[in-house]
Amino acid sequence: RDIAKYSHIGNEKKRIYAAMVDSMDQAIGGILDALDAKGIADNTFVLFFSDNGGTSYGDNTPWRSGKGAVYEGGVRVPAVVRWPAGITGRRRVDAMMGYIDVYPTVKRLAGVTGPDPNPLDGRDMLDVIRGDAKAPKRDWFSYIAQGSPDKIAICDGTWKLAVVGGSVLDVTVEQAVRTEDSKTKPSVELFNLDRDPGERTNLVAERPDIVAKLLERLKEFRRLKISGVPDFQEGRKGFKAPKDWMIAQ
Numbered sequence: 041r042d043i044a045k046y047s048h049i050g051n052e053k054k055r056i057y058a059a060m061v062d063s064m065d066q067a068i069g070g071i072l073d074a075l076d077a078k079g080i081a082d083n084t085f086v087l088f089f090s091d092n093g094g095t096s097y098g099d100n101t102p103w104r105s106g107k108g109a110v111y112e113g114g115v116r117v118p119a120v121v122r123w124p125a126g127i128t129g130r131r132r133v134d135a136m137m138g139y140i141d142v143y144p145t146v147k148r149l150a151g152v153t154g155p156d157p158n159p160l161d162g163r164d165m166l167d168v169i170r171g172d173a174k175a176p177k178r179d180w181f182s183y184i185a186q187g188s189p190d191k192i193a194i195c196d197g198t199w200k201l202a203v204v205g206g207s208v209l210d211v212t213v214e215q216a217v218r219t220e221d222s223k224t225k226p227s228v229e230l231f232n233l234d235r236d237p238g239e240r241t242n243l244v245a246e247r248p249d250i251v252a253k254l255l256e257r258l259k260e261f262r263r264l265k266i267s268g269v270p271d272f273q274e275g276r277k278g279f280k281a282p283k284d285w286m287i288a289q
Contacts, residue, residue, distance in 0.1 A: 053097055072122065082125035085149050087142070089119035104239040110182040110193035110202055111239050127170050135175035136197070141165045181261050186272045190226070194258045195233065199247075201254035202229045202239075208262050213252045217244050230254070 042059035049055040068088065075081040093114045096106040103113035119137070121127060140162030148164050167173035177197060184191040193202040203211055206226030216228035230244045230251055244251050 051097075057095070057098065081122075084123065085126065085146070086122040087119065088121075090117040091139070093117055102238045108184065108187075110184060110191045110204065112233075112237065115182045115193075121169055131171060133169060133171060135165075135168050136180060137165045137168070137175065138162070138180065145169075179257060179261075181258075183262070183265075185265075185269075190262075192258060192262060194254050194261065196254070198232060198234050199250050199254060200231045200233055200239070201251060201258060202231075203227070203255075203258065204229075208255070208258050211255065213248060213255060216251050216255060217248045228255075 042062045043055060045062065046055045046058040049058060072081070072086070075084050075086075092107045093103065093109075093112075093116060094100045094106050096108070098106060100106050100113035103111070103116055105111040105113040107114055109115075122129070140160070141164070142162070144160055144162045144164040145166050148166055163176055163178075165175070168175050180195045180197075182191075182193045182195075189205050190207050191202075191204045192208050193200060203226050208226070211226060211228060228244055228251070229239070229242045230247060231239045231241065232243060233239075
């Protein structure tokens with residue numbers, strides 16, 4: 041039914057994608073309507089966002105690339121919040137938050153005050169969402185190491201360093217700023233997101249000082265990865281699912 045609405049779209053994948061977004065929109069609308077009908081919308085915090093950017097065959101303009109990449113098109117998505125009793129609607133907040141912030145934020149909303157057994161990477165972003173505070177300054181990391189050589193990036197809010205096509209642990213500052221050989225792997229790119237949010241101009245040669253600082257922090261982050269994590273493609277070839285599945289207790 042939803043696909044029929046988009047028969048004018050020639051590309052089959054884009055046609056299916058449009059129908060899926062339409063269907064999702066209807067489903068979310070049904071949830072919001074149900075909250076209204078039950079009279080609990082004012083006391084319900086609804087947060088909607090995505091785990092990655094749009095697919096590569098979509099249009100992520102003005103961001104570069106898409107899902108599966110560490111460029112902005114792969115990691116930057118909007119989030120939408122509805123909580124009539126707690127926030128003023130029809131506002132825009134230009135601040136970065138991520139999945140790691142959901143738990144601390146919801147914990148406060150729920151009135152939970154007990155300590156956590158382990159340190160949290162995320163922050164309580166409720167005051168930022170309300171527009172009462174600025175987002176805390178911190179490094180944002182993106183890392184993909186499944187199905188392809190490492191892709192990793194760090195963003196401090198203004199500067200972003202991306203290392204794609206190999207381990208960042210093998211990269212030196214001297215190698216990073218040598219841009220004359222575009223085929224060198226891994227590639228190293230530095231962007232000023234304030235001036236170049238589309239990540240079109242590589243500034244590694246112009247700002248080796250920034251490269252050095254971000255590269256060291258990126259290596260420190262990469263060293264946190266535990267060994268032995270298998271690639272998601274491992275064991276896939278020739279695999280046949282058993283007739284009966286059982287979850288071991």
